[in-house]
Amino acid sequence: MTVASELMGVLLxxxxxxxxxxxxxxxxxxxxxxTFVYRWYSRQKPPVNVAxxxxxxAVSLWLNTDLALKQVITAGNLDNLETNAIITIASFVVGGFGASLGHQIGDDLAVRFFAISGVKDLNREMSQLVQSxxxxxxxxxxxxxxxxxGYDPVDEATKEKLAGISxxxxxxxxxxxxKTRLVSRLKEDYSVGHVDIELDENGSITFLAIGSRAAGLGPTLPPGKAAVAIRADPAHGASAGDLVQLWKPGPEPELVTAAELRATVDDVVTVVVDADDAERLSAEDTYRLITMPSEPLPDREFASLLRVADExxxxVTVDESSALVGTELGNLDTTVVAVKPQSGGVTAIPAxxxxxxxxxxxxxIVRPDELRRLEAVTGPSKQQSTMN
Incomplete structure (x- = not known):
């Protein structure tokens, strides 16, 4: 009997x-x-090699125990040594795959049930017991x-998922x-764009508001501009932000307008043009783009930076009964970029x-929590509000 046939016989x-x-x-x-215990205790996924x-x-301990019992029962006389060896090797191979699968399942369970993503009801009671x-x-x-x-609202499904979790x-x-870790957790685990949260000295939440990050081209378009998708042949090195000219090819090429390149997908190009010039562009025509020397675009750069920032x-308007009336801007712990008096006009970067x-x-330029505090100090004073 060959080794292969013996192996098949054992496995069958x-x-x-x-x-x-x-x-x-x-x-x-x-x-x-x-994995479950390690993830719950350290909030980190253990290495798969350890699992x-x-x-x-565990497999080795069981096999050794089983072998020791057999030796005691049979007084050291073991039959079918080849069969036992094959079963042992197969057990270790299958055990390796099983341990790898258990590592993944255990981590998923810990994420679901022990507040790595948030828990409710029974799990909350268990977490509080650990805290005690x-x-x-x-x-x-x-x-x-x-x-x-001032931010796009978060969908109701996300709010319901967050409400009451621990x-x-x-x-x-x-x-x-x-506070920093809590904000990071909400952003990473629930894809929340902005978090405005206040904690008391005991770490309990006294105020929570969330918002989603603005998406798309709309928030970055200056007034009087429009984004249009056209068919064109941009230069090989053209990229978003380049200034281009749109020419209609023909026996006598015609300059249509100047634009800003935003995105390219094959022969479809998205450009930003004046709202009045958008009507002159046709989806049926194919345009030729000529890249122009770069020019500073402060409004575009500012919008791009603000879009990805937390601020x-x-x-806000200063109320006549606000405590800030008669005080200097230097007393505000806020980045003020402009002031518009009631009489008119705008002072950029005021002293x-x-x-x-x-x-x-x-x-x-403020974070949501700073904006809320700024609105509180520029609004009616508490004393005045109480009297009214």
Missing amino acids: DLSALLSVVGMGLLALASALVL ILVGLA VGRTITVTLPDDINDIE LVFPRRLTVAEL TMGA RGHVLEAGDTIYA
Whole structure:
């Protein structure tokens, strides 16, 4: 009997097959438990090699125990040594694959049930129990989540998913560090663009508002401009932001307009032109593009930077009863880019010594939480509001 035929005979034997499958399930369960506990405790995915090692260790422990029992029962007389060797090798091979699968399943379960993505109800109680023994900090999001003014709202499905969940963080974090990690978690795990959150000294959430990041060309188009898709043959090195001229080919080429190149896909080009010139472009014609020397576009560069930043442009008006009336801009811990007095006109990049008056409109580059505080100090004073 050849080795190959003996191997087939062993694998076709039902008891041997069940033994090998059982070893694979044992390795899978061991790696799953290890990954689950490791992910919950450290909020990191363990290396797959460690999970496989633990799974194979469980298989080895079981096989060694089984062999020792057989030796005791049979007084050291073991039959079918070749069969046992084949089953052992097959068990280790299947156990390796099972441990790798258990590593993936365990990590997915930990992400779902232990607040790596957020947990509710029973899992929240378990997290609070862990917090009571001093291992982690549990932060529960409020059921009512607000929208950030000036940003696109987040869809209701995401709000419902976030409402009331508990998130677990390592202990010994300051309030500022906890706030930073909480904002990062919401952005990474739920694709939230902007987060406005306030925490008290105990790390509990007192205010939460979220917003999505503006997408598409619209938010970056200056007033009076329009984006149009045309068929054209841009230069090989042309890229977004290049200034181009659109020419209609023919016996006598005709200059149609100047434009800014935004995107190219094969022979379809998206350009930004004056709104009046957009009507002159036809989807049936194929244009020739000539790239022009670069020129500074402050508005375009500003819009591009602002689009990817955490800050946004905010405008607030100083109320006549605000505590800021008669104070200097230098007292504001905010980046003010312009001030528009009630009398008219706009002062760009005002001096820090500029004195604020009632009716002044302040244009500032701020984060959502800073904008909310700025609106609070420029609005009616608390004393005046109470009297009214």
